[in-house]
Amino acid sequence: MLQGNLRMALDPVVFAKEALSFDPDPWQSHALRWNGKRLLLNCCRQSGKSSTAGVLALHRALFYPGSLILLVSPSLRQSSELFRKVTEAVRKLSQQPLLHEDNKLSLTMENRSRIVSLPSTEATIRGFSGASLIVVDEAARVSDELYYSIRPMLAVSGGKLILMSTPYGKRGFFFKEWTEGQSWEKIKITAHNCSRISPDFLKEEKSTMPDFFFRSEYLGEFTETTDQIFSYESVQNALSDDIEPLSLGD
Numbered sequence: 001m002l003q004g005n006l007r008m009a010l011d012p013v014v015f016a017k018e019a020l021s022f023d024p025d026p027w028q029s030h031a032l033r034w035n036g037k038r039l040l041l042n043c044c045r046q047s048g049k050s051s052t053a054g055v056l057a058l059h060r061a062l063f064y065p066g067s068l069i070l071l072v073s074p075s076l077r078q079s080s081e082l083f084r085k086v087t088e089a090v091r092k093l094s095q096q097p098l099l100h101e102d103n104k105l106s107l108t109m110e111n112r113s114r115i116v117s118l119p120s121t122e123a124t125i126r127g128f129s130g131a132s133l134i135v136v137d138e139a140a141r142v143s144d145e146l147y148y149s150i151r152p153m154l155a156v157s158g159g160k161l162i163l164m165s166t167p168y169g170k171r172g173f174f175f176k177e178w179t180e181g182q183s184w185e186k187i188k189i190t191a192h193n194c195s196r197i198s199p200d201f202l203k204e205e206k207s208t209m210p211d212f213f214f215r216s217e218y219l220g221e222f223t224e225t226t227d228q229i230f231s232y233e234s235v236q237n238a239l240s241d242d243i244e245p246l247s248l249g250d
């Protein structure tokens with residue numbers, strides 16, 4: 001019985017390798033074994049974020065009965081893709097967990113664990129409670145409103161929150177947490193740290209795309225967007241604590 005395998009239960013990396021034939025990169029192993037509450041992963045395109053999220057979700061669901069795991073993505077297409085990572089992983093298991101309920105974006109196991117993959121546009125997302133793990137994939141493209149509305153779900157459950165993303169400019173909660181957040185473990189993975197992205201491919205990408213885009217997509221930099229009139233630094237420099245607010249009318 002898979003769930004009775006103590007080595008796999010205690011170590012998601014053993015589970016990934018032996019049950020899923022998935023050999024995690026060092027940073028993926030770190031994320032899989034990570035034991036804290038708040039993890040920020042600033043990772044380049046194609047580094048393996050969604051694959052890692054899928055393994056994490058499945059491990060928690062199998063070995064922690066009654067867990068609710070929420071996977072949040074910016075769009076319906078992305079939440080379907082992420083959920084497919086989970087179902088593909090389930091299919092690799094030598095013993096199939098009994099599923100009570102299974103649809104395109106969620107599954108419930110016999111041990112009462114649920115994995116739900118939702119687009120951030122879905123209004124019902126706010127109705128969930130007691131999640132033991134929330135993973136926000138491509139978090140830089142999820143709205144602040146959604147982020148601040150899902151955080152309270154963790155208050156009672158004491159659950160874990162993982163934000164994983166490629167940067168998307170100096171804006172939004174992902175940038176704010178990356179630069180100012182105190183309670184996070186932060187990991188940055190650039191294309192140079194990813195063995196599946198070859199130097200030749202990177203060279204070609206660099207020569208093809210605008211520099212700000214390349215640095216954002218592959219080097220984990222929060223670059224300015226082209227439609228930004230004032231740079232982040234110039235706005236920050238223009239702000240001053242020394243000036244009294246203007247008071248009108250009294």
Ligand SMILES: Nc1ncnc2c1ncn2[C@@H]1O[C@H](COP(=O)(O)OP(=O)(O)O)[C@@H](O)[C@H]1O
Nearest residue numbers: 023024025028044045046047048049050051052
């Ligand atoms: N540790 C790994 N070993 C082999 N292939 C991997 C590994 N991690 C990711 N991949 C593969 O790399 C590709 C990109 O992975 P994905 O998780 O979709 O990346 P991201 O979400 O960061 O863009 C996929 O084809 C995936 O199967």
Ligand SMILES: [Mg+2]
Nearest residue numbers: 049050051137
């Ligand atoms: Mg992805």
